[in-house]
Amino acid sequence: MNSPDNKKSILVLKDISLSFKGVKAITDISFNVYEGEICSVIGPNGAGKSSMLNVINGVYIPQEGTITFDGKEFTKMKPHSAAVMGIGRTFQNIALFSGMSVLDNIMSGRNLMMKANFWEHALNIGRAEKEELEHRQAVEEIIEFLGLQSIRKTPVASLAYGLQKRVELGRALAAKPKMLLLDEPMAGMTMEEKLDMSCFIQEINRNYGTTIVLIEHDMGVVMDISDHVVVLDYGKKIGDGAPDEVMNNQDVIDAYLGVSH
Amino acid sequence: MFYREAGKLVGSFGKDRRMLPLLEDRWLAVLFVAFMYFVVTALASDYMFTAILIPIMVLGVATLGLNIAVGYTGQLSLGTAGFMCFGAFSAFNLILRIDWMTIPLAFFLSGMIAGGVGIIFGLPSLRIKGFYLIVSTLAAQFFAEWVFNAYPWFLNYTSSGVVSLPMHHYRVFPGQENTPFNAAFWHSSQGRYLVTLTVTILLVLACKNLVRSNTGRNWMAVRDMDIAAKVIGIPVAKTKLMAFFISTFYCGVAGAMYCYCYIGNLDFMIFNLRRSFLVMFMVIVGGLGSILGSFLGAIFVYAWPIVITRGSDFIFGGGAIDTAFIENNSKIVVGTIIIVLLIREPGGFAALWASSKQKLRVWPFAQ
Ligand SMILES: Nc1ncnc2c1ncn2[C@@H]1O[C@H](COP(=O)(O)OP(=O)(O)O)[C@@H](O)[C@H]1O
Ligand SMILES: [Mg+2]
Numbered sequence: 001m002n003s004p005d006n007k008k009s010i011l012v013l014k015d016i017s018l019s020f021k022g023v024k025a026i027t028d029i030s031f032n033v034y035e036g037e038i039c040s041v042i043g044p045n046g047a048g049k050s051s052m053l054n055v056i057n058g059v060y061i062p063q064e065g066t067i068t069f070d071g072k073e074f075t076k077m078k079p080h081s082a083a084v085m086g087i088g089r090t091f092q093n094i095a096l097f098s099g100m101s102v103l104d105n106i107m108s109g110r111n112l113m114m115k116a117n118f119w120e121h122a123l124n125i126g127r128a129e130k131e132e133l134e135h136r137q138a139v140e141e142i143i144e145f146l147g148l149q150s151i152r153k154t155p156v157a158s159l160a161y162g163l164q165k166r167v168e169l170g171r172a173l174a175a176k177p178k179m180l181l182l183d184e185p186m187a188g189m190t191m192e193e194k195l196d197m198s199c200f201i202q203e204i205n206r207n208y209g210t211t212i213v214l215i216e217h218d219m220g221v222v223m224d225i226s227d228h229v230v231v232l233d234y235g236k237k238i239g240d241g242a243p244d245e246v247m248n249n250q251d252v253i254d255a256y257l258g259v260s261h
Numbered sequence: 262m263f264y265r266e267a268g269k270l271v272g273s274f275g276k277d278r279r280m281l282p283l284l285e286d287r288w289l290a291v292l293f294v295a296f297m298y299f300v301v302t303a304l305a306s307d308y309m310f311t312a313i314l315i316p317i318m319v320l321g322v323a324t325l326g327l328n329i330a331v332g333y334t335g336q337l338s339l340g341t342a343g344f345m346c347f348g349a350f351s352a353f354n355l356i357l358r359i360d361w362m363t364i365p366l367a368f369f370l371s372g373m374i375a376g377g378v379g380i381i382f383g384l385p386s387l388r389i390k391g392f393y394l395i396v397s398t399l400a401a402q403f404f405a406e407w408v409f410n411a412y413p414w415f416l417n418y419t420s421s422g423v424v425s426l427p428m429h430h431y432r433v434f435p436g437q438e439n440t441p442f443n444a445a446f447w448h449s450s451q452g453r454y455l456v457t458l459t460v461t462i463l464l465v466l467a468c469k470n471l472v473r474s475n476t477g478r479n480w481m482a483v484r485d486m487d488i489a490a491k492v493i494g495i496p497v498a499k500t501k502l503m504a505f506f507i508s509t510f511y512c513g514v515a516g517a518m519y520c521y522c523y524i525g526n527l528d529f530m531i532f533n534l535r536r537s538f539l540v541m542f543m544v545i546v547g548g549l550g551s552i553l554g555s556f557l558g559a560i561f562v563y564a565w566p567i568v569i570t571r572g573s574d575f576i577f578g579g580g581a582i583d584t585a586f587i588e589n590n591s592k593i594v595v596g597t598i599i600i601v602l603l604i605r606e607p608g609g610f611a612a613l614w615a616s617s618k619q620k621l622r623v624w625p626f627a628q
């Protein structure tokens with residue numbers, strides 16, 4: 001659409017409608033996410049942004065519409081196949097494994113790459129030890145990248161909110177996803193933490209070519225880091241394009257930006 | 262001060278993921294195992310072996326098994342004694358009916374069979390959670406009690422309902438049953454203690470390996486946040502069933518040991534609902550999701566009544582007070598201690614242990 005034609009779509013959402021017991025959360029939304037871009041989804045609370053991410057990785061099944069990821073079309077995406085295909089995810093309300101350490105949380109992000117079976121695990125033979133050490137190496141790189149070295153053995157439940165968000169990003173990143181869905185990764189953070197987080201997101205995008213779909217309320221951040229912005233309001237799409245284009249779109253100004261919240 | 266991580270650097274990830282990262286802990290473990298094998302075997306009394314050490318280890322294995330389901334994977338179960346019953350009957354029938362069957366193999370296979378039963382009764386966990394799951398695992402309990410009563414074949418048509426296990430059942434190698442050494446070994450409480458100890462150590466090591474591996478992380482992920490587990494690709498259904506399998510494997514082996522190493526006969530009446538509750542109790546008192554806690558819980562719940570009974574015998578003189586009175590009172594005392602413990606430390610003995618270790622670590626600088 002508004003993006004250059006030479007860009008390849010990694011994700012195509014077509015005519016998605018989702019309702020909960022008759023209450024519409026998403027109405028007939030279509031948009032594309034292009035490979036390697038940072039795409040921000042914005043809109044007021046209750047607009048259907050989180051629901052949209054849940055549809056993309058199969059947590060919610062839309063009543064209508066199709067999801068095409070990496071050339072494969074689905075009417076019913078499953079969370080497991082989304083993970084297998086390389087869709088990573090963080091949640092608006094942190095969904096860490098609260099009884100586990102930072103290290104174990106991030107290690108669990110690599111579970112799909114671990115092939116040893118439970119017999120090998122129980123006896124610590126065969127692939128078990130070797131895999132564990134290989135993946136530990138990769139996870140340590142993530143820990144270093146996110147600056148979590150000093151808390152790697154700390155139980156996540158005892159960490160500050162901002163750090164927990166960072167650990168959750170690390171867990172998603174550990175799976176080496178092709179596309180990362182980040183649901184308000186900077187909400188409730190201090191300015192400094194926000195800055196760190198947006199640096200991490202940009203670095204992930206740049207260094208690994210990971211496509212990012214991001215929900216964010218801070219327009220400064222959105223304008224700064226997005227290649228592409230999709231605007232939702234009351235479950236409908238009202239804007240879609242490059243950040244400056246979207247900002248000048250009259251519908252968007254009326255429905256969202258113009259209205260003070 | 263005496264006991265700390267500070268300044269102890271590990272040079273590789275392999276060393277960092279050791280079962281016991283601290284040198285002191287490793288020495289302590291080695292010394293403890295050596296003590297159990299050599300000192301205890303040489304010095305403990307028959308009473309100590311048969312009434313205290315063996316049952317505690319057997320119940321500890323069952324508690325560990327239940328802890329895998331409840332503490333590590335978050336799947337409530339009240340079928341423990343039923344699963345132990347399946348293990349006990351499997352071991353008995355395997356040895357009874359297969360000439361070349363040996364005790365170690367029978368223990369292993371009875372774990373496998375109980376594990377299979379565990380998977381079947383774990384199937385509802387794919388759809389239901391929490392208290393409702395208890396109902397399905399209770400079904401396992403009642404099914405076990407019913408099936409071994411209804412089909413006398415399982416008891417080899419013994420009319421009394423209790424089969425004592427003949428000495429020729431006890432073989433470590435095929436055809437070895439008639440050697441004098443074998444008979445002497447199994448007749449002695451030391452022999453049965455050593456077998457129980459070895460099986461227990463092997464199962465503890467396997468469990469420790471599991472919980473520090475991807476399997477264990479998957480269990481805990483499902484326990485803590487199953488939707489997030491699904492989203493990062495953890496096969497939630499498979500993980501739950503595997504947890505049920507391994508959990509009931511442990512319970513099954515515990516059941517087989519209960520008969521062959523502890524009481525020396527087979528009786529399905531032992532594996533009643535009360536025992537399921539007892540093991541659940543041990544898990545809670547010991548600490549959910551803790552291997553050490555499983556055994557601390559088993560020790561506490563099993564041994565306290567004995568300590569109190571014997572203690573009052575010692576103080577007031579045996580027979581001075583009605584034994585039934587003492588027994589009932591010991592229950593009240595144990596119950597009270599447990600309530601106080603759980604109010605002060607909901608994490609059970611495992612948490613108490615961890616916090617005292619923490620105190621040792623910082624002593625004398627802070628509280
Ligand atoms: N699991 C659910 N059950 C019922 N209604 C839901 C559920 N999830 C979201 N909704 C509804 O869908 C609408 C969109 O919610 P959401 O996607 O969370 O919005 P946003 O993330 O943009 O703030 C809201 O009206 C919300 O109440
Ligand atoms: Mg939301």
